Structures are given as C-alpha cells and as structure tokens.
Amino acid sequence: MQKVSIICVGKMKEKFYIDAAAEYVKRLSRFCKLEIVELPEDRLPDDPSQAQIDAALAKEAEAIRAKLPASAYIIAMCVEGKTRSSEELARLMAESANQGGSHLVFLIGGSFGLHPSVKALAAVKLSMSPMTFPHHLARVMLLEQIYRGYQINAGSKYHK
Numbered sequence: 001m002q003k004v005s006i007i008c009v010g011k012m013k014e015k016f017y018i019d020a021a022a023e024y025v026k027r028l029s030r031f032c033k034l035e036i037v038e039l040p041e042d043r044l045p046d047d048p049s050q051a052q053i054d055a056a057l058a059k060e061a062e063a064i065r066a067k068l069p070a071s072a073y074i075i076a077m078c079v080e081g082k083t084r085s086s087e088e089l090a091r092l093m094a095e096s097a098n099q100g101g102s103h104l105v106f107l108i109g110g111s112f113g114l115h116p117s118v119k120a121l122a123a124v125k126l127s128m129s130p131m132t133f134p135h136h137l138a139r140v141m142l143l144e145q146i147y148r149g150y151q152i153n154a155g156s157k158y159h160k
Contacts, residue, residue, distance in 0.1 A: 001033055007039065009135070093153065
C-alpha cells in the first residue's frame with residue numbers, strides 16, 4: 001500500500017475544513033497509508049516587510065525539511081507549478097508507485113507559500129489553479145484530488 005504524506009504549514013481551526021478533510025482521510029484509508037503533518041505557521045505582523053516574510057519562509061522551510069522522509073517523491077503545491085487534470089494527477093501517482101516511489105509527499109505552504117529551497121527539492125511543482133485559495137481549503141481540495149486519483153486508477157465511476 002502506497003504511503004502518502006501531506007506536510008502543511010498551518011493548523012486547521014475551522015470545523016467545516018476539519019470535517020471535510022476528515023471525510024477524505026476516511027475515504028483514502030482504503031487506498032493508501034495517509035499521514036498529515038501540520039507545522040506551525042510563523043506569526044507575522046499585519047503588514048510584514050519582505051525581509052520578515054523571507055525569514056518566516058526560511059524558518060518554515062527548516063521545519064518542512066526536518067519532516068521529509070528519505071527517498072520520497074515530493075510534490076510542492078505552488079502557484080508557479082503546472083496545472084494538471086485529475087487524470088494527469090492519477091497517472092503521476094500511479095507512475096511514481098510503479099517506479100518504486102512508495103511514498104508520495106505533498107507540500108502545502110502557509111499564507112506566503114513555500115520557501116524556494118523547499119520547492120527545489122520537489123520532483124513536481126503542482127498548481128491547482130491560477131486563482132488564490134486559502135491554504136486550508138487547498139488541503140481539502142488536495143485530499144479530494146488524491147482520492148479522485150485513486151478512484152480513477154481503480155477504474156471506479158467516482159470520476160465522471
């Protein structure tokens with residue numbers, strides 16, 4: 001069974017996000033061993049300077065690197081990443097498993113994204129859309145897409 005980790009900066013507080021994520025975590029238990037790692041988001045003032053943002057991203061990057069398992073296939077969620085269809089993501093997941101990538105790791109940054117050094121570690125940079133989403137919603141959307149990918153690969157009718 002493939003292992004999937006989602007390493008995300010920021011803790012979900014809103015019940016509706018927590019409930020939605022829990023539903024997909026439950027559904028995914030049939031397809032993979034899922035682990036969600038929440039890392040603290042560095043607190044910044046209301047109007048931070050670029051230097052403050054850069055320092056926060058560097059600190060978050062250090063925490064992310066400390067949680068990265070060895071020899072994992074890393075996918076960074078970032079706005080400059082490539083958008084892919086659900087079918088393309090399903091193929092990517094299947095290909096990584098077929099090439100010995102038994103551990104997929106998705107990275108979701110906080111409010112200011114991911115530090116460039118973390119993005120550089122990724123085999124794939126993935127964008128959900130050119131639109132901006134709250135990172136907690138992005139987590140729910142990612143969980144749904146991972147679930148959809150397993151459903152597509154299983155040939156189920158979930159994906160229409």
